[in-house]
Amino acid sequence: MAITIEEALEFIYKNANPRSLKIVPLEEALGYVLAGDIAASHNLPPYDNSAMDGYAVKVEDALRDVKVEHTIFAGDDSKEELSGGFAIKIMTGAKIPHGCEAIVPIEDVTITNSGVKLPKDIKPSRHIRLCGEDIKCGTTILNRGERLHAHHITLLASQGISHVKVYKKPRVAIFASGNELKMHFESVEAHQLYNTNSPTFLARALELGCEVDFIGTACDSLEDIHEHIKSALESDLVITSGGVSVGDADFTKEAFGKFGYEIFFDKVEIKPGKPTTFGRIKDTLVLNLPGNPLAAALNFELFAQSIILALSGDAAKYIAPIETTAAAECIIRGGRRTLIPGYFDGAEFTPYDKFSPGMITPLSLSNAYIIADEKCEVIKKESRVKVISTRFSFNSKEQKSLSCS
């Protein structure tokens, strides 16, 4: 019996967990997920320092001519002490000298014969960046389950952290089956076509931070599919396409059965993608997607991505939609949840005008999709929709104003 998308995702979250850990140098840590919390071992800034090129002064010296005898540069380990009637010239980032109460920027003073004339308003602590105001030593700066993006590398580098403990990237093996299929580097005859699903899965799994083994294309025979399964079982996840329907040459599930395939579900109330199958052979998870390219790619987005996120140890493992409005009407048949590809330009979602499970263009030219409810027969123009991205960033084909009013 076909299950709902929610039930299918529950099977996924119950069965997909991060496997093992390793230590990587910071330079290679981008995209990995942290396997432990990280606490700050240094204050940032590490010492009170000047936010401006200017003069270290006493507040009481406002409006006075003060003498300037020293200059402190960033990186100096200065022991100067500031006394009333004096200013110390100081550069941005330089350590604040003892006795300094504020910094006056260079452009706010007048140069005199013996030093500088200070302005009338000097507020205590002005232009001083305080030790630890950004990061306090001992606080947790990153948590287990955080995927490392460029600006997390900033935090780690600020603490002099050279290596981090992370979850290994999910190892994914990919193959397709179908006598009609040829690899993109082979020649095709008139009755054949290129296997586009496997290169799609490979590229997308890499985008999602997996290590990928490209096993190839199997013929529609149990023996050949067995060979491909054997080569794939060392992985955390095997993703196949094709051969999951009821045709005379649909052997995929039977072929996996020889290896003790425990199937969690083999039908989902979804269009396209009803025959999507998920299970396990020992520690290896298996996702059999249908052969039809749009069905395969969209169901990869929903199910393979959810498995990959859960396997990677990412605390943010749930796919999150963005709410927006539909830019055009889209008529659907209803009856089952329907996946509709389209383009989200940051303001509106435009459903792809004509799509069917066997096509490849709709998703290639889209950057997102929506899931229409089983009772829904039309997505009306300007109705609210929940958009799920199929890319990492949101883009627009036209230049937009980027500021908020």
Ligand SMILES: Nc1nc2c(c(=O)[nH]1)N[C@H]1C(S)=C(S)[C@@H](COP(=O)(O)OP(=O)(O)OC[C@H]3O[C@@H](n4cnc5c(N)ncnc54)[C@H](O)[C@@H]3O)O[C@H]1N2
């Ligand atoms: N009598 C029924 N027939 C079908 C049903 C059904 O319920 N009853 N379901 C349909 C649905 S829905 C789908 S989806 C497909 C799923 O079929 P398979 O997973 O068995 O896929 P194939 O038959 O192997 O291929 C379908 C289609 O896709 C092309 N294909 C397959 N693999 C690739 C690839 N790697 N790259 C590019 N194109 C691929 C293949 O040539 C076929 O045209 O079954 C329906 N039938």
Ligand code: MOO
């Ligand atoms: O469900 Mo099939 O996946 O419509 O093409």
